[in-house]
Amino acid sequence: MRCPYCNGPSNRVIDSRTHANDTAIRRRRACDGCGQRFTTSERVEYANLIVHKRNGTTQAFDPEQIRSGMAKACTELELDDDHLRMATGKVVAKVRSAHRQSVTSAEIGDYVLEALREISPVAWLRFASVYQKFTSTQDFQRALAELTPEQHLQTNDVQP
Ligand SMILES: [Zn+2]
Structure with a gap:
């Protein structure tokens, strides 16, 4: 310098x-x-990572998009900022860990779903409904059936 x-x-x-x-x-x-x-x-300098999107286009990987997408799914859930930051960090680490030059948006979506599932079933369901393009109540039911038994227990607890 x-x-x-x-x-x-x-x-x-x-x-x-x-x-x-x-x-x-x-x-x-x-x-x-x-x-x-x-x-x-x-x-920190990262090697360029290209994201292949579902519509056939590509774009440079941008961690900020992961963060804002996850923040959107968590709107009004009163989650700690730290939880969101850590969850975002996990997703970015997974995307980067493979040391590849490209990744598909579908893969990133799956990592985001995994991370959201750990912090909030509601955020997870919200993201899944948009990401997997839910069009019917059956889609929601199918997704809910995928939740772990512990997460079901929490939902069932509210019932009298
Ligand atoms: Zn000088």
Whole structure:
């Protein structure tokens, strides 16, 4: 990293801080040559990952889309932000763990369903209804039948 003022090769870090969104670290540096100060920003670099969508198009993988999709499914469920963040992190980790260059949107959808199922059966059902294009009450019944016995128990508990 050369000094933007004198192009000198040597400088030292005088302060480092993490950005609010935690994806980048900002470093304040001072040039050993001319003494000017400047800021550098460092972020994690991912290899490009292509998503193949159902309609045949492709797009670059964007973790933010995972987060916002999951947040939508969790609207008004009063879930902890941390739960959502951790669930999103799990999905992104699964998508990235295969070390491939491409992934299908169907696979990502399945990972999201898995993660939502762990944090909220309601969010899971909401996401499934949109993602799997539910068109009838039977679709919902079929999905509900897939829930684990423990999750059924919680729903049945409400009945008198
Ligand atoms: Zn300099």
